[in-house]
Amino acid sequence: MIRKGIVFCALSACLFFPPTVSAGEAEDTRGVDSPEEWHIGMVPEPSRWEKEAARWTPLLKNDTGTYAYEAASVALDEKNVDVAEIVLRVSALKPDILVRLNARYSYVLDEDTISHMEQRLKLNRRENSFATAGHKYFSRGGIVIEETRIPEEQLRFHPIPEGSVAEAALDIVNGILASKTAGK
Numbered sequence: 001m002i003r004k005g006i007v008f009c010a011l012s013a014c015l016f017f018p019p020t021v022s023a024g025e026a027e028d029t030r031g032v033d034s035p036e037e038w039h040i041g042m043v044p045e046p047s048r049w050e051k052e053a054a055r056w057t058p059l060l061k062n063d064t065g066t067y068a069y070e071a072a073s074v075a076l077d078e079k080n081v082d083v084a085e086i087v088l089r090v091s092a093l094k095p096d097i098l099v100r101l102n103a104r105y106s107y108v109l110d111e112d113t114i115s116h117m118e119q120r121l122k123l124n125r126r127e128n129s130f131a132t133a134g135h136k137y138f139s140r141g142g143i144v145i146e147e148t149r150i151p152e153e154q155l156r157f158h159p160i161p162e163g164s165v166a167e168a169a170l171d172i173v174n175g176i177l178a179s180k181t182a183g184k
Contacts (some may be wrong), residue, residue: 048142056089060168065116066092067165073120074176079152082126084173085133088165091116101137105145112139122155123170129157130166 046054056068073087093101093116101114120133134149160166 065090088119112141115140128160131155131157
């Protein structure tokens with residue numbers, strides 16, 4: 001009878017107190033002093049590509065490609081408060097544009113191809129005009145193929161056409177800047 005009681009207790013203990021199973025190898029925390037450096041891995045870390053995708057908010061699609069903007073890039077110009085800047089990402093580029101870009105940068109790309117581009121726009125909110133302040137071309141491997149920055153004195157502002165990417169970007173910039181000033 002005592003033997004059956006011991007077996008019953010042992011089985012009950014196994015059912016109610018299961019052994020701890022490690023999900024992976026223990027992380028070496030030697031030298032980690034502050035709580036800001038601690039990391040608990042319940043949810044897998046996003047990949048580099050997932051982090052990059054999370055930076056961008058969809059803006060619009062047109063015959064050139066799919067546009068997205070980076071909200072963190074919106075800022076007023078230090079010299080002129082009427083001018084703001086935004087960075088746009090253009091992906092899913094039109095096939096004929098991709099062919100031209102891949103041919104243009106074939107000496108750098110080797111077996112890689114152009115993936116997308118980023119474009120820096122300056123928007124004059126008072127005059128309703130825009131200028132391209134620079135761009136970057138990226139390969140599918142994530143390498144910057146070319147980057148240009150146009151000096152302030154060489155920027156050429158053009159009227160913003162109705163229904164254009166620049167008009168959509170101006171609406172976003174005005175909204176973000178309004179929410180920043182309302183939050184102060």
